[in-house]
Amino acid sequence: MTEDENLIRDIAPFGLRMPPMLKERIRRAAQDNGRSMNAEIVSALEKEYPEDVYxxxxxxxxxxxxxxxxxxxxQIVHAETLNSMFDHMGVDLEAHLQSGDIIIMRKTPPK
Incomplete structure (x- = not known):
């Protein structure tokens, strides 16, 4: 068992009521992902409510x-980091670039 799992197990349980069909979808997703229903719910909540990175x-x-x-x-590392940041903020950078909402220009022309 990892240290993170030990920490999670030490947290007091939180009662949650949900519709039976939602519970079944979560159960199936948890089974497909090889984790408990609790871990599946926590994973979904972490994606929906991510911690601020910057x-x-x-x-x-x-x-x-x-x-x-x-x-x-x-450049590749920074592009991946930037894409991750925008994804974290829910911004589809590629769509904004294609639509012309965002234009990226060099500060000074190359020599």
């Missing part, structure tokens, strides 16, 4: 750091 100031600082020159590997 403050607004930290996010702006991170965006500004992307303007610095970087090698291709770093």
């Amino acid at each position: 403050s607004a100031d930290e996010f702006v600082d991170y965006l500004q750091s992307l303007a610095e020159p970087m090698d291709p590997e770093s």
Whole structure:
């Protein structure tokens, strides 16, 4: 048993009423994912209510750091990080770029 599992087991139970059909869907999902119903519910709630990763100031600082020159590997890592941040905030960056709502431009033209 992992340390996280031990911590979860130490938390006092929380009674929850739900419609029987929802309970059955959760039971099936938990079984498909190889976890308990409690773990399935916690996983769903974590996705719906994620912990804040960055403050607004930290996010702006991170965006500004992307303007610095970087090698291709770093570009990939930063693209994945940025996509994860936008996904966490519920923003579909690709859709906004395609629609023209967001335009990304270099600060200065390349030499």
